Amino acid sequence: xxxxxQRQINYLRISVTDRCNLRCVYCMPAEGIKHIPHSExxxxxxxxxVVKAGVLVGIKKVRLTGGEPLVRGGILDLLRNLRDIPExxxxxxxxxxxxxxxxxxxxxxxxxxxxxxxxxxxKPAKFHRITRYGNLNLVRSGIxxxxxxxxxxxxxxxxxxxxxxxxxxxxxxxLTLDKPLHVRFIELMPIGTSDAxxxxxxxxxxxxxxxxxxxxxxxxxxxxxxxxxxxRYSRFPGAPGTIGFISAVSNHFCAACNRLRLTAxxxxxxxxxSGREIDLKQALRAGAGTGELAGIFKEAIYAKPDCHDxxxxxxxDDRIMSQIGG
Ligand SMILES: Nc1nc2c(ncn2[C@@H]2O[C@H](COP(=O)(O)OP(=O)(O)OP(=O)(O)O)[C@@H](O)[C@H]2O)c(=O)[nH]1
Ligand SMILES: C[S@@+](CC[C@H](N)C(=O)[O-])C[C@H]1O[C@@H](n2cnc3c(N)ncnc32)[C@H](O)[C@@H]1O
Ligand code: SF4
Ligand code: SF4
Numbered sequence: 461x462x463x464x465x466q467r468q469i470n471y472l473r474i475s476v477t478d479r480c481n482l483r484c485v486y487c488m489p490a491e492g493i494k495h496i497p498h499s500e501x502x503x504x505x506x507x508x509x510v511v512k513a514g515v516l517v518g519i520k521k522v523r524l525t526g527g528e529p530l531v532r533g534g535i536l537d538l539l540r541n542l543r544d545i546p547e548x549x550x551x552x553x554x555x556x557x558x559x560x561x562x563x564x565x566x567x568x569x570x571x572x573x574x575x576x577x578x579x580x581x582x583k584p585a586k587f588h589r590i591t592r593y594g595n596l597n598l599v600r601s602g603i604x605x606x607x608x609x610x611x612x613x614x615x616x617x618x619x620x621x622x623x624x625x626x627x628x629x630x631x632x633x634x635l636t637l638d639k640p641l642h643v644r645f646i647e648l649m650p651i652g653t654s655d656a657x658x659x660x661x662x663x664x665x666x667x668x669x670x671x672x673x674x675x676x677x678x679x680x681x682x683x684x685x686x687x688x689x690x691x692r693y694s695r696f697p698g699a700p701g702t703i704g705f706i707s708a709v710s711n712h713f714c715a716a717c718n719r720l721r722l723t724a725x726x727x728x729x730x731x732x733x734s735g736r737e738i739d740l741k742q743a744l745r746a747g748a749g750t751g752e753l754a755g756i757f758k759e760a761i762y763a764k765p766d767c768h769d770x771x772x773x774x775x776x777d778d779r780i781m782s783q784i785g786g
Pocket of ligand 2: 480486487525526527528529554555556576577578617619646647648649650651781782785786
């Protein structure tokens, strides 16, 4: 279905949990987030019903995210059920990679097509610092397992952060030179509770491009990377992998927006950066069928704004990134 700005909406990002096994400093407070009773979180069966309703308004692609989707029990059953919906042609997952090494082959067998893995540094001590817990070796094993199990194109999400990883962006870009990895540089977005940490750390994608091409040479545009998101891709000549740029702040891609978000508590969110949410759970739990739920999807699609206004600065929002699913 098209929204009011003639954009076709066919991509649903599903936050299957607001919990996480890491605490990245730009995403979550150290103490984690306020506990939400389990009964408030959609069950896996409810998520499947929501996707079936979404299909009625044209949803074709789903991405499981979070919090950390791999900490949610029942994820394999959810994938098996999503795989059985014929209209869904792409099932992807965004993960911090910690549990991917042990789960990749089961995820593949359950119907997952591809993974995006977050990785902001190649240095173990720094990784531990930015995630407040993480073991980099586990993420490295996760990336290897994703490649081995053909969960590709395997994309790496790197938030570029001044004073933290600007000295490593070239090394991260180098990962594309010998493996089919697609390293995407994401601009740090002013959202959530971590503004004190993030102030002054923004690096534009343009600056990242200049930095990496100065050392590694020119990039060539690449148009054939499978995906539904906002990244623009380029490749170092002859490299098996690509470099992607997600210019969420400096050059927003709202004119091509194709998505809705479902929060773990069953709210449809028309835009990442607008606090507006439309309650789906109440109708779902009152026994609404997929036809009625599809009506709520239409309302959410109709409510999509034309674009965000991140340039004005920090966004006040009751939810943080881990609760919206990025
Ligand atoms: N501003 C903005 N950022 C987004 C949007 N969708 C995804 N992002 C950001 O892009 C980054 C990568 O998102 P992913 O979860 O890997 O998914 P994707 O890029 O849509 O996935 P592909 O289908 O592989 O292209 C995350 O930091 C998201 O927060 C969006 O609608 N608006
Ligand atoms: C919220 S996480 C959820 C999925 C999973 N836990 C992970 O880390 O990949 C999704 C993506 O959002 C990104 N993200 C979180 N906060 C961000 C911010 N303030 N600016 C830019 N990207 C952010 C993360 O780096 C990650 O790639
Ligand atoms: S970015 Fe992902 S891994 Fe890091 S705290 Fe947020 S949800 Fe967890
Ligand atoms: S900021 Fe909102 S309108 Fe812009 S691309 Fe993201 S979800 Fe779509």
